[in-house]
Amino acid sequence: MKDEKKTTVGRRDFLRKIGVGAVGAGAAVAAPLTGPARADTETNDEKRKARYKETDHIKTFYRVNRYPG
Incomplete structure (x- = not known):
């Protein structure tokens, strides 16, 4: 098999990066x-x-949009 390196971002790292981006956009x-x-x-x-x-x-x-009474 080939040695393939997959660059994956973990769930927590992803959320951290999103949070940093939101702080920068908010400022x-x-x-x-x-x-x-x-x-x-x-x-x-x-x-x-x-x-x-x-x-x-x-x-x-x-x-037309009246509700029945």
Whole structure:
């Protein structure tokens, strides 16, 4: 038989490497989130305006997906 070396990673080693990768990715994601906070740009009138509109296709969705009472 041939002498073949298989490079296998054990289960625990695999989990350690994944954990180290996740820590590095978490640090990279957290860095941009440390910027200064900015105030909301909407006025009070814009905050209170109606945004939800019950259109015909919304009404059809509600009608078709009703559960029996």
